[in-house]
Amino acid sequence: MILSSPLPVLLRYWLVQGVLYMNWMERLHRFALEALLIVLLAWLFGMLGDGMWVWIAAFLAAHTMSAIFNGHPFAVLVHDAGVRGVCYYRDRDRFLGYVEDMQARLERDRPIYLAGALVFGSIVRGVFRPTSDLDARYIPMPGAWNALRTAHLVFVERLRSTLKGFPMDIYMFRDARETAAKMNVSGELPLALYSRGSLVAEKFGKVMSMDDVKDLLKKNISQSDEIKPPRAIVVASGGGHLAEALLAIKGVPLRAIIVTLRLPHTEKTLQGVGWKRDYLINPHGDALKYLVNIWQSFWLVVKNRPELVISTGAGMVVPTCLIAKFLGAKLVFIETAARVTTPSRTGKFLYRFADEFYVQWEPLLKVYPKAKYGGVLL
């Protein structure tokens, strides 16, 4: 679990940056660029001081810049770490629009050193999720010089995807053999974005066109079984708050996990509700218990990777809501029915972070102008 949580994933990504996966020609291109960057930065830093630290700082800075501009930060965040909300391309049509632009660029330039460009992964199986990334592989014409130029083209595409915030991991493969070794080609036909003449069809056998992929995606959307409801943490303290939260999510398409206090009667309240559940400690104003609550909340969010956090209060929900929100979830807060004209402390505090805010009594709209009024949950 921990290895798929955002921090370790990012750390591992920063260290390795896909180099283990690359072939030697692409590594050469990559190392050369990073070396250039290190020398440049060392020269810059050298104007401020001298000694070992100049080179260490230059390396760290260059390596970090490479991770951003010569890597796939958005694919890592969205696809590997499952961090939500960082990516503009959660929408299927926007995502496909980007892929079509890639194709248009290739068709326009028709680079003589490139034999073909292929796409693998979920979209060629007709599946698109908001966490999908694009696995693109560019294949050069034979010869070292063509390979190096293809590696450079791949670098430019990588840079472009980062600047546009598009989740892509893209590499150069020397030939069909490397492709077969590194990709699962038996289970799925790749999408051919580009082919020099009929080279791709000759080397890779049957491939799909952009239109095939679009048809496949459309078919699956209408079957709609690929669309899963979002993962949600529903957090509320025991008693009334929990009862309200359970009423609020009735009939709402969610994969919910109910998080509450472990009280003698909560198990009973939750009986037959059918959701997964987890528990937090109630800080009761105790600083140490607050730390425990924060730690539990952090784990909950890392473990469940919610796309949505829904809460009715009270105060013990604040760490869970903020940590989830900070790591990309949307926050929905429902002010408790106990509040008619004056806000609760928790509601007032979380109002500024909430993406959706509901009140159960109309007078509260004066206090929370952006809220929506929905009547008492009974």
Added chain:
Amino acid sequence: MIVTLVGTGPDSFERLVRPLDELAGKNGWDVFIQLGHTRYVPSHCKYERFLDRSVLLRMIEGAELVITQGGYGGIRDALLFNKPIVAVPRDPTLNESPDYQDEMVKAMEEKGYLIGLYDTNQLELSVEKAKSFSPAARDASTIPSLLADYVTKRFICH
């Protein structure tokens, strides 16, 4: 039978339980109290500290009247069975609860869902009133459908 709910919170609610117990003795009322952490132990009423939810709901179903603290849970459970309700808000200035309950009780009284009782010396009067009271029809909250709309738009159909 009169079913009384004072909640399962950590605070005592003697201000309600003591006069109720005395009235039950005086008038021979048949009263059950879910007592929670209230320190006063009634001598004229049946009581349990905590009850399984399913058992409690069955008791409410059979009650002629529900007296409850001003919390959301008890009021909701009583409304579920359309019982006449006397709701008594706990008062934080008397260390009866961490939060005020009178706001919601007053608002629900205005809607005709229940009878609010703010001075427990008037308990007998409220119980008499409640015998001929039936809660007003309630509008369903639109919050679940607002939430479902949001989730569908934001996460399912982009």
